[in-house]
Amino acid sequence: MNVSKLKLLKRIPKQLNQALGYAFGDDKYIGRVETPFSHIVKGWAGCKQTANPVWVKISKGEEVQVVLANEPRSDVLQGKQLSNANCGFCAVFSNNNQAMAIVEVMLAGPTLSIAKPNYQGRKLFFIHIPKTAGSSVNSNIQAQLQDNPGFTHAEGMKNDWHHMIEAPYVSGHIRFTDYLKHFSYGDFITLAFFREPFSHLKSHLNWVCHLSEPEKVEFFNNHSEVVKQISRNLFAKDFCAPSTWAAFADEMKPREYGLFDNPQVRYLADIAPNQKVTTAHLTQALNRLESLHLVGLAEEFDSSMQLVFSAMGLGQPVNEFKSENINRFDYGADFSSPEIREHLTPLVQYDQLLYAAAKQKFSQQQIIFG
Numbered sequence: 204m205n206v207s208k209l210k211l212l213k214r215i216p217k218q219l220n221q222a223l224g225y226a227f228g229d230d231k232y233i234g235r236v237e238t239p240f241s242h243i244v245k246g247w248a249g250c251k252q253t254a255n256p257v258w259v260k261i262s263k264g265e266e267v268q269v270v271l272a273n274e275p276r277s278d279v280l281q282g283k284q285l286s287n288a289n290c291g292f293c294a295v296f297s298n299n300n301q302a303m304a305i306v307e308v309m310l311a312g313p314t315l316s317i318a319k320p321n322y323q324g325r326k327l328f329f330i331h332i333p334k335t336a337g338s339s340v341n342s343n344i345q346a347q348l349q350d351n352p353g354f355t356h357a358e359g360m361k362n363d364w365h366h367m368i369e370a371p372y373v374s375g376h377i378r379f380t381d382y383l384k385h386f387s388y389g390d391f392i393t394l395a396f397f398r399e400p401f402s403h404l405k406s407h408l409n410w411v412c413h414l415s416e417p418e419k420v421e422f423f424n425n426h427s428e429v430v431k432q433i434s435r436n437l438f439a440k441d442f443c444a445p446s447t448w449a450a451f452a453d454e455m456k457p458r459e460y461g462l463f464d465n466p467q468v469r470y471l472a473d474i475a476p477n478q479k480v481t482t483a484h485l486t487q488a489l490n491r492l493e494s495l496h497l498v499g500l501a502e503e504f505d506s507s508m509q510l511v512f513s514a515m516g517l518g519q520p521v522n523e524f525k526s527e528n529i530n531r532f533d534y535g536a537d538f539s540s541p542e543i544r545e546h547l548t549p550l551v552q553y554d555q556l557l558y559a560a561a562k563q564k565f566s567q568q569q570i571i572f573g
Contacts, residue, residue: 259271276288325390485556
């Protein structure tokens with residue numbers, strides 16, 4: 204496959220401003236590193252002559268990441284620095300990494316041969332984080348496997364887990380810790396999908412609230428008393444009022460942490476349901492994200508499924524990729540509201556960092572398997 208050579212662009216000016224970061228560029232490429240000493244490196248980069256996004260290599264001490272600079276940056280376009288607003292980048296490094304970030308723009312180079320993992324014919328284990336398009340993932344993969352579709356919702360079949368080791372596909376609401384304990388010896392290729400955290404939290408809240416609708420009584424009764432009480436409490440709230448979410452975040456009880464406090468980090472970290480997520484849990488989740496063979500993004504569903512099919516050698520899909528089990532109920536919460544987002548940020552702040560890292564890993568895998 205094609206890889207790229209690197210171009211290290213000189214800083215402009217040579218004097219480094221630690222608060223504002225530094226600009227870099229030449230006659231063709233330009234950019235800015237805005238947080239060079241933070242463990243979350245943000246900035247933008249692009250080509251002055253085209254609107255195509257560029258790949259950048261970010262070196263921070265001994266850690267290196269390659270990311271696509273294609274996140275929206277309307278300020279760059281408004282400042283007439285580039286003709287394309289999709290030029291931003293973000294890379295999450297270790298919390299204690301205080302080295303200065305060095306950014307290199309990747310240029311089109313000669314064709315070189317690099318190692319491409321061979322996952323074809325391997326067994327696939329899908330860690331199904333709830334409300335991340337997992338039902339759609341299951342449906343499309345099982346349709347492709349046809350005669351031997353494997354198992355979904357394995358979380359409800361614990362007594363049979365040892366029988367699933369040779370299945371071509373296993374999926375379930377099974378946390379990474381349980382995967383390591385019960386399935387890792389099966390030599391699976393591991394997959395997980397992630398979702399933009401505010402959208403994910405809203406979907407989860409809508410789902411739990413919807414359990415208390417009269418027509419869901421049978422499904423409601425199949426849940427624990429804790430979930431039933433949480434659902435009843437949500438059902439009585441005014442989802443449209445910002446004050447609802449201020450109180451929800453401030454008065455959250457430990458029994459609710461497992462459902463609503465940074466739930467995506469929870470799936471990858473060792474954490475009790477009544478415990479709040481911390482930076483230590485985030486670090487563990489980021490390390491485990493790195494160990495996953497494949498990641499997908501709910502917002503990039505078709506591209507994610509194409510990547511999975513390509514990596515696993517599943518060929519062309521039987522049909523177009525289909526979406527299943529989509530939440531079509533909405534209780535009116537506007538999570539685009541800055542006021543509501545401010546109230547709820549503690550419930551997604553670690554998920555946001557995990558999601559940013561998942562996006563980077565997804566972009567890198569598109570290079571490998573694209």
